[in-house]
Amino acid sequence: MAQTPKNIAIIGSGLVGSLLAIYLRRIGHQITVFDRRSDIRTIKFSGRSINLAMSNRGWRSLDEVGIGDRIKDLAIPLDKRAMHVNDKPMYFQKYGKDGEAIWSISRGILNKRMIDLAEEEGAVFRFNEKVWDVDLPEAKIYTGETEKSEWKEYQFDKIFGCDGAFSRVRHKMQRRSRFNYSQNFIDVGYKELTIPANEDGTHKLDKNSFHIWPRGEFMLIAMPNIDGSFTCSLFLPFEGEVSFESIKTEDQAREFFKKYFPNVRKEIEDLTKDFFINPTSAMVTMKCYPWTYWDKVALVGDSAHAIVPFYGQGMNAGFEDIYILNQLMEKHGDDWETIFSEYQEERKPNADAIAELSYRNFVEMSSKTADPKFILQKKIEKHFAARHPEKWVPVYSRVTFSDRPYAEALAIGDMQEGIMKKVMQLPNIEERWDSKEVEDKILELLTDQ
């Protein structure tokens, strides 16, 4: 069903805001995008981002409006993890089947391109304009220099809050009664570091891998950029024996890398300087409900469901919000009340599911990777999946290489976990993990589901 063109404000010119602008322009809506910050195309992008991993859900959302190819040239496919375990040669873990990959993109570079594309479609961007208040029932926004300065009033038909985890639009909704909300920070922070390109512009490490240096309570990761560099993220507890708090001097930083990351240390140029120049960032899981206010206001992306980055799905989930919203707009035309209510009902359980999966991945990485039982369990799962690929699709693949709902991936993952719990209790499982009996036992347990 066609929609009557509306005058729509999008708050936030990040990835989700820009993509939503493109979708809504295609339908014919008049779009103004507000951002409190400067045009990212005119400034040096700040060093506080983990590189993004675009996977199936992200590409599908870009392809739907035909811009996938305009983004792909900014991205590098990663078809495997490169594991850098101490005292062991580096080894690879393939992500999925042949041809399956996640794509590394720098947030800054992607965001610039997305804004270019949205402008090409006719969206109007108003940078450096801070939204301080939103009149939800009237769809009015108020902008100004400061919270206390004189404000300018804008009247719109609809407002989309794409202003991220600390959304001002949501903040306004949150002050209303019966608005559920939570923000939970994890005790681990991260810091961006850089491995520059070789002098000839090539990558210093395998460029088609997601590099991980797991160290139990902390880890370093590196993802390639198209200019030959790698963006690294050091994940480390804020407090404790080995922590950001405990590294106060350049000497301590050097010592830390020498001890725990001896092989990568030389690659990170200006290591100790970067360590103290770049900020230490916190990570939060943010949930809320409802996501919409009548037929006037809707939250999309991180403003509705910020997650920790350990599944690489934050941007993909936000883009999928838009994909689903678009399906509902096509289905319900001008019935925005139905569009918004079905949007939040359909997306909320999936956002909760990917939040849970991302948090579990954090727990898994920080506390389980060294547990022999956990390693054995993963080995059995892999062994079985290789023999019965149609019967055992790992959760990672369901999340990353599929477009089935996140909630389904979580549910099937829990079912698989239940089966593995029983399998791990089999006597002498350590010796006969790859035996026919164990395989048959899993098959039998799968049939019981």
Next chain:
Amino acid sequence: MAQTPKNIAIIGSGLVGSLLAIYLRRIGHQITVFDRRSDIRTIKFSGRSINLAMSNRGWRSLDEVGIGDRIKDLAIPLDKRAMHVNDKPMYFQKYGKDGEAIWSISRGILNKRMIDLAEEEGAVFRFNEKVWDVDLPEAKIYTGETEKSEWKEYQFDKIFGCDGAFSRVRHKMQRRSRFNYSQNFIDVGYKELTIPANEDGTHKLDKNSFHIWPRGEFMLIAMPNIDGSFTCSLFLPFEGEVSFESIKTEDQAREFFKKYFPNVRKEIEDLTKDFFINPTSAMVTMKCYPWTYWDKVALVGDSAHAIVPFYGQGMNAGFEDIYILNQLMEKHGDDWETIFSEYQEERKPNADAIAELSYRNFVEMSSKTADPKFILQKKIEKHFAARHPEKWVPVYSRVTFSDRPYAEALAIGDMQEGIMKKVMQLPNIEERWDSKEVEDKILELLTDQ
């Protein structure tokens, strides 16, 4: 250890704010209490409160500063529930042992007395003065007519946020990184109604009982006031077949009471009028952490841990915060950093525990009271507790008639629940619930703990 007198601001002149003012004045601190609302002693108290149930923790906190007796004359002891089940004569359930009671007090009347007492101690109250911003590291507050009007700046040594579930002080803390926060509303609302006194000033129902009309998904409760009236609270889902949403006209309200509360209907004067004049209030569980900012700012009471009212512990928990804080002030003298950090570390798990217990009571009341298995389990517990009072103290008594930590009550309650789960699985438990074998089984399971 003695404390050096400080200049302290308390934000909020509610029950917790006034009691904290009394405690701090006793130590010799200079106290200014700010409240955005008018002096409650000069206005008619609004009809949106459930009567309060003062129990052990509350009394202990009042007695510590010698004001228990000044409050007791405002309260009526309730030693039992009066159950009004449809098609059954009313029956009583004793709360505890002889002499154990909870005390019904009107929030408005109590708050007025508390402010009087705090003024007697020398606390200065600034009513109708709205705090809009707080400078946490500098302990400054900013007040003014509106958020955008000119503000007045005050400098203090410490600030206590006693400004309730929607605390402005916490709101300021919440915008900082690594502040965990959640607000979760339940789908049930409540509305205040009144049963007036008889013409001779006596109570229309037994005055020493907490009256309950349980109806599955909803219920009515009534608590006595010293003027002979009862304050009633109708708890009802916001939406659904029988809900606040479904009662739109006076006819529908009359029909609702006729059908579900035929016996109490006549007692509630102006029933249908009150129903539409009084607001429908929402109930929230609010959790956050940290509760303090360095040695400058601390949250006390609902601002730190708002809970649903189904355990009657909201005020008691807030008063206990103050009791514990006072112990820590006595212990650590001028070391406010230690006082604040031990305060939040000690109170947080207990606040979480009473939040959980209160929420469980809500679930129990709304969905389990009609379940025959649940009723049988409670019967077995009661039977066993009567025979072995020293071995089985019910959670309700641990929360209400004890001053042991809430977290301990929750843990022991979970242990008891684990035992009862096993007991309920015994074959033919319905027939032999009061047999010697069942009793021995419980004793055996208790020994295993």
